[in-house]
Amino acid sequence: MPLLELSGVEARYGPIKALHDVTLTLDDGEVVALLGANGAGKTTTLRAISGTVRRSGNVSFGGRSLGRRSPESIAKLGIAHVPEGRGLFPELTVWENLRMGAYVRGERKTIRAEAPRVLGYFPWLEERKTQQAGTLSGGEQQMLALARALVSRPRLLMLDEPSLGLAPTIVAEIFRIVRELNTEDGLSVLVVEQNAKIALESSARAYVLEVGRVAVEGASAELERHEGVRKSYLGY
Amino acid sequence: MAEFAQQIVSGLASGAIYASLALALVLIYRSTDVINFAQGEMATFTTYTAWSLMHHGMSYWPAFALTLAIAFAGGVAVERVVIRPVERRPELVIVIVTIGLLLTINATIGWIWGADVKAFDSPFPNNTWDVHSVTISVQDVGTLGVCLLTVFLLWGFFRFTTVGLAMRAVAINPNASRLLAVRVGWMLALGWGLAAVLGAVAGMMAAPTVFLDPSMMLVILIYAFAAAVLGGIDSPAGAVVGGLSLGVVINLLSRYVNFVGTELRLPTALAVLLVVLIIRPQGLFGHKVVRRV
């Protein structure tokens, strides 16, 4: 049984229907990429999973239906959603942002238990603990957002365009860490990207959305060779 | 000189009352994005509650503590019942709801307790201390102490507890907080509860000097607005500093500048405010609002 399963999912913003029919699965321990042009519905798909957009159809996680659950209770099941724009608290310090990541499992004991492991991936955060998160560079903020999600020891990590606006070396670094988390800790990851190249290189399988529907799906290695995907998303 | 020092202390005492109520306004402004026009009436209501408790034989400090608990519960209830249904509506709608709340609470006070002025006990003795020939009223020192202690405890709560941290996070980014499993609605309600507690402290500290009547907090609320805006409306530290300095400045002006006297205190406060805002539009401690086009 897959860890995450969406079938026939529709979602709307008021009268605007953003997802028409999304069906996808993600196995435990898998990295899956979600690609698509602007406005295809990638962000909305993640929102449909974390319960932050009105949706219908079936979404289940670890065998449980997420149907009418609130975003808070979905987070408690172990889904960490790093949203578009990162969702940091700029006026709080780096450390306070990390503590907020621990909130879902009991802040005090969780931050004590998980901080050393997470700081192992981002050692530079240690010296920046008391700095306001808003004063970090874009790349540092993205890493802090990732670190904050990891503090909760999620069963599923969802990243929304982690590469947006960042220099290629930083993007490479972020995806290197994601792959490491996957191979070492068996973390399951659903990553939304416009940077199809690095997303396909870092994932086992991928889905391509077009106007709220899954248009193409398959093993990432195959999609890299897929004529249409190459032309539209890889640019050659 | 001694007289001057004395005026500063009594300015700080009234300033501490403005500061408490200003801080209540800022707390709600940060989380709900509106000025709660009913903050003063909520404070008045709780002060009457304290009066009733004492009237029925309770002694001061137990009545004080019980009133704070009632204020907290009342603040939470107001948010859940009155504000929550309009939470996602435009800010103007919420502001109008708070004005409706103001009128409702005011009418309720008159209905329960009547409109006549009542005396309210002070917990502090009515004598003075002489420190190096400066005569300081114990009443002033006590008022200042109680208000500052409340502010300090609140600061500790926000700074050191998990719930305080979550409340700050919700004020900054409610959507991101929700993804981290924070129950945003309850955090907002908690904010209203704490604001009501601050208001109750301000009301109970003000009542011995301004006396109890249904509109006792009106002028204080205007000073508190001024203090909050002076400090930068979104800054808790600003509200406290704004309140204290406003209290001192007003007191000194009305004592030493003849034409100000007591009648022109309020216009003077607004003039001070205006001058500060011309020089520093974001207030003393506020964040500059950067408008991107």
Ligand SMILES: Nc1ncnc2c1ncn2[C@@H]1O[C@H](COP(=O)(O)OP(=O)(O)OP(=O)(O)O)[C@@H](O)[C@H]1O
């Ligand atoms: N808050 C909103 N209100 C109304 N419509 C929205 C909202 N958010 C997204 N939409 C619409 O829903 C559709 C899907 O948007 P979504 O943000 O999921 O796309 P996306 O694939 O993440 O795009 P991008 O790559 O630009 O982030 C788009 O047509 C968009 O205009």
Ligand SMILES: [Mg+2]
């Ligand atoms: Mg998006």
